Amino acid sequence: GESVGLxxxxxxxxxxxxxxxxxxxxxxxxxxxxxxxxxxxxxxxFIIDIRSNMDKRQGQRVTVLLNKTVKHLSLQIAATxxxxxxxxxCAENTGGFKTIxxxxxxxxxxx
Amino acid sequence: DxxxxxxxxxxxxxxxxxxxxxxxxxxxHENMFWYRQDPGLGLRLIYFSYDVKMxxxxxxxxxxxxxxxxxxxxxxxxESASTNQTSMYLCAxxxxxxxxxxxxxxxxxx
Numbered sequence: 001g002e003s004v005g006l007x008x009x010x011x012x013x014x015x016x017x018x019x020x021x022x023x024x025x026x027x028x029x030x031x032x033x034x035x036x037x038x039x040x041x042x043x044x045x046f047i048i049d050i051r052s053n054m055d056k057r058q059g060q061r062v063t064v065l066l067n068k069t070v071k072h073l074s075l076q077i078a079a080t081x082x083x084x085x086x087x088x089x090c091a092e093n094t095g096g097f098k099t100i101x102x103x104x105x106x107x108x109x110x111x
Numbered sequence: 112d113x114x115x116x117x118x119x120x121x122x123x124x125x126x127x128x129x130x131x132x133x134x135x136x137x138x139x140h141e142n143m144f145w146y147r148q149d150p151g152l153g154l155r156l157i158y159f160s161y162d163v164k165m166x167x168x169x170x171x172x173x174x175x176x177x178x179x180x181x182x183x184x185x186x187x188x189x190e191s192a193s194t195n196q197t198s199m200y201l202c203a204x205x206x207x208x209x210x211x212x213x214x215x216x217x218x219x220x221x
Contacts, residue, residue, distance in 0.1 A: 008151055032208050043115070043201050043212030044154070089153060093208055097142060097161060098169070101153040 008087065012108040019077040021105045023090030028071060030092035034099070035064060035075045038087045047075070047088075077107075085109045114138075117202050117213035124220050130189040132216050134202030142205040143185035144169075145177060147198045148215070154201060160185055192220045 013019045025033065031052040036044035050057045050064045050073075057064050063076040073090050090102045118133040136143065142161050146154040146169075156169030160179040174196060178186040189196055197220045203210040 034209065036210075041214070043203075043214050044210070045212070046209050049209065091210075097159055097167070097205075098156060099205075099208075099210060101146075101155075103151055103153040 008104050008106045010106045010108060012110060013080050014110050015080060015082060017080055019075075019080045019084070019107060021075045021077075021088050021090075021107065023073040023075075023102050023105075025071050025073055025090065025092045025102070026100065027092060027094060028068075029094050030100075031095055032093040033064070033066060033073050034091045034093070035062075035073075036089045036091060036101075037084075038089065038104070040086075044089060080107075080109050082109050082111060115202055115204055115211050115213040117200075117216045119216050120214060122216060122218045124192050124218065126193060126220060128192050128220075130192050130218065132187040132189075132200055132202070132218070134185045134187070134213055135183050136185075136204040136211070137183065138204065138206065138211070139182065140204035140206050140211075141182075143179065144203045144205065144210065145175075145185065145187045146201045146203065147171070148201055149198055157187065157200075189218075192218075194220050196220050 034049040035047045037047050038044040048059045048064050061078045065074045087104045087106050089104045091099045093099045115136045144159040145157045148154050158177040160166045176188045200216045202213045
């Protein structure tokens with residue numbers, strides 16, 4: 001029979017606006033967090049990471065915020081561009097070999 | 112730049128067929144991984160390898176096996192493909208926590 005997958009959370013923003021993508025992680029022992037971007041037809045690509053001894057890290061147009069108290073991670077994209085349209089995954093790692101991925105958020109950028 | 116190459120982008124197989132998915136990385140990374148990606152479920156780890164001839168089960172190893180005969184090559188094997196293995200398969204190599212992914216292999220099992 002037909003199987004129906006879960007729907008991805010989506011975020012739609014106007015070009016030029018800032019985007020905030022949120023993620024709740026599961027393991028309080030996780031000490032390394034990464035955001036990946038996956039464009040259509042491609043594998044995920046690293047955007048930015050943060051270790052648990054930090055609460056904020058900035059890259060080029062992107063900022064990651066970590067709130068360990070509530071186990072929350074966010075990715076902020078400044079001046080969102082059409083090329084930012086993609087699925088964004090947060091991922092957590094406890095220092096071992098396994099990286100645990102979230103379900104992903106689809107970002108649509110309206111021109 | 113790290114390059115992870117998956118040899119087949121699209122495959123269509125029949126139920127019961129044996130399927131090989133090949134992955135090669137060119138950065139001499141120790142660790143390699145196979146994930147499957149399904150809508151709304153994110154990436155789920157099937158198997159990983161931290162050295163030649165070494166392998167560890169991930170979260171969903173049932174119905175799969177792997178082979179790591181050379182450091183640069185990590186193969187995923189479906190001994191007898193089933194329709195519920197229709198999915199996108201992603202190979203990755205890892206360096207200090209960062210995963211480098213291939214473009215993916217979309218497998219359809221009829």
